[in-house]
Amino acid sequence: MNLPDPSDPRTWPARDLITASIGMDPDFILRAYARGLFPMPMGYGAIGWFSPVRRGILPLDPPSDADCTQGGLRVSRSLRKTAKRYSITIDTAFDEVLDRCGDPDREHGWIDDSVRLNYGELHRRGHAHSIEARDADGRLVGGLYGIGIGGFFAGESMFHDPERGRDASKAALIALVGLLTRDGAPGRLLDVQWRTDHLATLGVIEIPRDDYLARLKRALQLPEPQWTVLD
Incomplete structure (x- = not known):
């Protein structure tokens, strides 16, 4: 899964939920935080990655x-x-x-x-x-x-x-x-x-x-x- 480019937030969706994945791991979590996202389980193994507007x-x-x-x-x-x-x-x-x-x-x-x-x-x-x-x-x-x-x-x-x-x-x-x-x-x-x-x-x-x-x-x-x- 690709993370959004933080250098141009105008390209990000105009909503809090940016993307989703199945599962997560510690290295990906750290990269996500450094890009301005955080994870939240959504059920059935799905993870939502959020960056509030x-x-x-x-x-x-x-x-x-x-x-x-x-x-x-x-x-x-x-x-x-x-x-x-x-x-x-x-x-x-x-x-x-x-x-x-x-x-x-x-x-x-x-x-x-x-x-x-x-x-x-x-x-x-x-x-x-x-x-x-x-x-x-x-x-x-x-x-x-x-x-x-x-x-x-x-x-x-x-x-x-x-x-x-x-x-x-x-x-x-x-x-x-x-x-x-x-x-x-x-x-x-x-x-x-x-x-x-x-x-x-x-x-x-x-x-x-x-x-x-x-x-x-x-x-x-x-x-x-x-x-x-x-x-």
Whole structure:
């Protein structure tokens, strides 16, 4: 299967779904992300490759907003307080985070065995990362995972334990933004695929596809952040 040429997005279809394949593998997944696409299982072994016409990103450059901390992330006083309840770890429970994000009881779940297999391999290669939020007893109560290439990070999914982890996924997101911005390197890109009303409350915006692709090209050339817990 051929990937679309990112140098001229005018040749791309004017829809979010760009192409489809039967199956996927780690190498192809990485090439697709570098071209501005991401995969999503569509059933019966089919994989859709998406590049939204309006792409959701969380800006990493700080706006003039008192409720925004690192970058454009909006952190209310109450969230800042509850986030302190959790300790953050990185890449210590990738498979568990993926499984919790892929809980079949979750509405609109899309994570299947092909995602687990391929993203697990990408984690072992150092390209897929998880941010984990743990309670006072060390239990995993929230987290997120995604793909990192250079200065680009694609957030794939997040979860929280509804009983023990209120705002735990948001605590993981705060940690991710801090990790991506702590060295002050400009131009990094945090992709969240689509803007939702929930993500908008956290500072996510939409940008046109061609703008996204230009930012992606720059971000891929930047150094990778250090995947370690903040001091």
